[in-house]
Amino acid sequence: MLTDINNIPIDQAIKENGFVIVDNLIPAEMFIRLREACDRVVDRARKGDWNYRRLVGTQFPPWNEGTDVWGVQHMMHPDLNEPVFAEWYGSPDLLAAVEQLLHTGHEDLQFELFNLLINPQDSNFDLTWHRDAIKAEAAEEEEKEKLTIPHYGTQWNTALYDDACLFVVPNSHRRVRTPTERDITINDPLSHKMPGQLKVDLKAGQTVFYDNNILHRASYDCSQKRSTLHASMGTIEGGHHRAAVILQHGLGWMNTEEFKKTLPESLIKPHANIIEMATKAGISNMSTKPIH
Ligand SMILES: O=C(O)CCC(=O)C(=O)O
Ligand SMILES: [Fe+2]
Incomplete structure (x- = not known):
């Protein structure tokens, strides 16, 4: 059984x-x-040679405006031709961690997202x-x-360089916002004074695994190299709930x-499993409208 940096079983800690x-x-x-593969894809994204990227000024998809890149999308896309990403996404220790977090076995794992978070320039x-x-509203x-x-499902950030960009409110993942939290998320969403906020160092x-409904924010510093693998996996039980995200x-x-030919x-x-999920949900083109 895998434990966290405090020796707590990881599924217990995330819960x-x-x-x-x-x-x-x-x-x-x-x-x-x-690290080397990330440098290559970052270089392409910054040069405008890879158009699946996140651009400064916009938080959620679609990313159509701006030029400075804060994230690169689809690390396993065959056109990037960087097999190490699928090799790692399918590596035994990582899969074991995900299976323990989701209380599921390999047969029910669902392939999902793998992107990269980087410092803007x-x-x-x-x-x-x-x-x-x-949504905040x-x-x-x-x-x-x-x-x-x-x-x-679960998602995670794995840092290839020291990374202190993410802030969370511990234990906010299963309860409605307090009046103060609601006010901040709607009226002062860049606040540095969220009660109980914790910087994830x-x-x-x-790797930090986090519930995607924990209250969180991130601070991107253009002077500090960031190259953080940002990925998710789910289980087949998610069906259409997972499809939207x-x-x-x-x-x-x-x-x-x-x-398919590139997969380990x-x-x-x-x-x-993900192809089957999308097909069952009637979304075989595998694209839905943005949530936010
Ligand atoms: O930059 C981060 O660590 C968090 C990114 C994030 O919150 C998101 O992509 O929704
Ligand atoms: Fe987020």
Whole structure:
């Protein structure tokens, strides 16, 4: 059983706090290869040679305006031609961690997103306090209802360089916002004074898994190199609930023979599972409209 940096089983820690920090989910021999592959894709995205990217000025998809890049999308896309990303996404320790967090087995794992979060070059950029799957304006009743939907998935940041960009409110992932939190998320969403906020300090090589409905924000510093792998996986039980969150990123390229050929053995079943999920939900082009 995998434990976190405080020796607590990771599934227990994420349930209690909404996030959990884990060491050593990158095999030593893969570390440099991942850094080098990231440098190459970042270079392409900044040059405008890779158009699936997140641009300063906009937090959620679509990213149509601006030039300075804060994230690169679709690390496993066959046109990027960087096999180390699928190799890591399908690596045994990472899959074991995800299976423990989701209380599921390999057969039921669902292949999802793999993106990269980086430092912008020209200016600092802050993401607002948010929950990924619930809008700030949601009325209390709607918020309460959405918070009861199980996630059937987990997401994580794995730092290739020390990374202190993410802030969370521990244990805010399953309850409605307090009046102060509601006020901040709606009227002062860049606030540095969120009650109970915690800076997540990751050392290179550490991973934070977090509930995507924990209240969180991020602060992007253009002077500090960031190259943080940002990914998610789910279970087949998620069905259409998971579809909305995942497919808003536009994943048509995953439903191709060309992509399937690039997958390591450990990802064949998880990949078949997401294609089946999208097909059952009637979304075989694997694209849905943005949530926010
Ligand atoms: O930059 C981060 O660490 C968090 C990114 C984030 O919150 C998001 O992509 O929704
Ligand atoms: Fe987020």
